[in-house]
Amino acid sequence: MESRGTKREAGKIEVAEPWNKLPRPAPSLPTDPALYSGPFPFYRRPSELGCFSLDAQRQYHGDARALRYYSPPPTNGQSPNFDLRDGYPDRYQPRDEEVQERLDHLLRWLLEHRGQLEGGPGWLAGAIVTWRGHLTKLLTTPYERQEGWQLAASRFQGTLYLSEVETPAARVQRLTRPPLIRELMYMGYKFEQYMCADKPGVSPDPSGEVNTNVAFCSVLRSRLGNHPLLFSGEVDCTDPQAPSTQPPTCYVELKTSKEMHSPGQWKSFYRHKLLKWWAQSFLPGVPNVVAGFRNPEGFVCSLKTFPTMEMFEYVRNDRDGWNPSVCMNFCAAFLSFAQNTVVQDDPRLVYLFSWEPGGPVTVSEHRDAPHAFLPPWVRSTCKDGGCWEPADSFPAS
Ligand code: GDP
Numbered sequence: 001m002e003s004r005g006t007k008r009e010a011g012k013i014e015v016a017e018p019w020n021k022l023p024r025p026a027p028s029l030p031t032d033p034a035l036y037s038g039p040f041p042f043y044r045r046p047s048e049l050g051c052f053s054l055d056a057q058r059q060y061h062g063d064a065r066a067l068r069y070y071s072p073p074p075t076n077g078q079s080p081n082f083d084l085r086d087g088y089p090d091r092y093q094p095r096d097e098e099v100q101e102r103l104d105h106l107l108r109w110l111l112e113h114r115g116q117l118e119g120g121p122g123w124l125a126g127a128i129v130t131w132r133g134h135l136t137k138l139l140t141t142p143y144e145r146q147e148g149w150q151l152a153a154s155r156f157q158g159t160l161y162l163s164e165v166e167t168p169a170a171r172v173q174r175l176t177r178p179p180l181i182r183e184l185m186y187m188g189y190k191f192e193q194y195m196c197a198d199k200p201g202v203s204p205d206p207s208g209e210v211n212t213n214v215a216f217c218s219v220l221r222s223r224l225g226n227h228p229l230l231f232s233g234e235v236d237c238t239d240p241q242a243p244s245t246q247p248p249t250c251y252v253e254l255k256t257s258k259e260m261h262s263p264g265q266w267k268s269f270y271r272h273k274l275l276k277w278w279a280q281s282f283l284p285g286v287p288n289v290v291a292g293f294r295n296p297e298g299f300v301c302s303l304k305t306f307p308t309m310e311m312f313e314y315v316r317n318d319r320d321g322w323n324p325s326v327c328m329n330f331c332a333a334f335l336s337f338a339q340n341t342v343v344q345d346d347p348r349l350v351y352l353f354s355w356e357p358g359g360p361v362t363v364s365e366h367r368d369a370p371h372a373f374l375p376p377w378v379r380s381t382c383k384d385g386g387c388w389e390p391a392d393s394f395p396a397s
């Protein structure tokens, strides 16, 4: 019987198609926690390479002007009484969330510091560059049951760049955000205003506006397994009284959460919220998260400090808790998956990694708009081989 479709040379023995000619299933990465238990992977102690600030107009400055100073209320036996709804909405300037900044501010920092990076020649070419918030989402993926994500990846001069893409569902959620959720977002920023001062040693001034364009970002170096990392994260404040004044160990992350009354409420807090808090602060090496617990009227009446390195203890003996090893092993597996997928060095080529709860991470390939995210000002500065020299001027980002 003749094989289907093609005529074969007489006498030639028919063999199975070689493996590399078989249609291969599209590669994907599973996210089940059970697959990632195992020893905690190597994670280099994060060190700060530099910082930058974004001002009230969201303009970039290559300095620490937006850094604030931790200034908790005096511990004289009185409990705090912070009205988190004060100033809403009249003293609120929210950032325009329609503006997709992607990696732009971080790329500007990188362009201006490319020549002075530690790690030796070629360190950057082997690194992964992204925002801390994107890595946080990777860390929590094995336990996430609500929100999916999309990460765009491109390789340029060796370096792998990862930039989040808002999912259609997240966009719908953002555009239909209920008024109560909007107010809750404000309240988180208002808490920062009650706890931080513009200068060390002075008291906070909560009378001004809350402007969420303003940000202080730390740029950090670390390594997960064999993946060198350069990432940036927004830092709420520095503690002038911290045992070490060396960043990132002097940094403090501020959070608000609902006041809890029953053991069941605490258990749920440890399982869900503390996982997100841990992932966000562990990555940059921020040692403490200070929580303000708000009552139903929107007042913070109690504060509690959660040392990042002690958060896992709250779920260590909980069968339905989270495990830092799973988070970090999954993140390392994703970074390997991305490194092996994005082979071509081409800033116009984008691999879009997509994940929805319950499924694996899948990949699709794209070229140019709308997904290409390495801006022309980076590429044009680098096209002649004299790459990455600081540009004379920047277009407004
Ligand atoms: P986080 O850990 O999620 O807070 O994010 P990062 O610390 O990695 O923030 C990186 C940059 O993204 C900073 O300039 C932030 O101001 C900005 N950023 C953080 N969250 C959001 C957001 O929800 N939307 C937009 N457009 N930018 C954000």
Ligand code: MG
Binding pocket: 236, 253, 254, 255
């Ligand atoms: Mg915060």
